[in-house]
Amino acid sequence: MQYRITAPVHGHTGIVAGITFADGVATCCDPPLGAIEYFRRHGYELVCLDVEPEPDTVIGFTAEAPEATVTPKDTPPKPAGRNRTAGKRGDEE
Numbered sequence: 001m002q003y004r005i006t007a008p009v010h011g012h013t014g015i016v017a018g019i020t021f022a023d024g025v026a027t028c029c030d031p032p033l034g035a036i037e038y039f040r041r042h043g044y045e046l047v048c049l050d051v052e053p054e055p056d057t058v059i060g061f062t063a064e065a066p067e068a069t070v071t072p073k074d075t076p077p078k079p080a081g082r083n084r085t086a087g088k089r090g091d092e093e
Contacts, residue, residue, distance in 0.1 A: 002029045003036075006045040 007016070007024040017035035019026045027049070039046055 002027065002049040003031060004047045004049055005031075005039055006047075008043040008045075 005019060005021075005026045005028065007021055007026075010024050012021050012024045014021055016026075017032075017038045019028050019031055019035055036046065
């Protein structure tokens with residue numbers, strides 16, 4: 001999201017929370033969450049410059065999306081080892 005940030009001190013030029021200000025105004029794209037929180041706590045004016053998406057635009061998941069189902073296995077996995085289903089040698093004569 002793109003923001004226009006106005007400093008509480010008119011005409012401030014410099015870097016605050018990693019954002020560069022010129023004459024008290026900065027424009028930035030996707031500022032860090034910590035910077036946004038800092039600006040709000042210290043009286044900066046934040047204005048989101050992004051335009052609202054049109055109603056037909058799908059962003060993310062919709063309610064019609066099928067839910068994922070998890071099915072547990074019916075039987076637990078068998079331990080690795082020798083195959084003991086065949087009889088002992090010499091028993092089948």
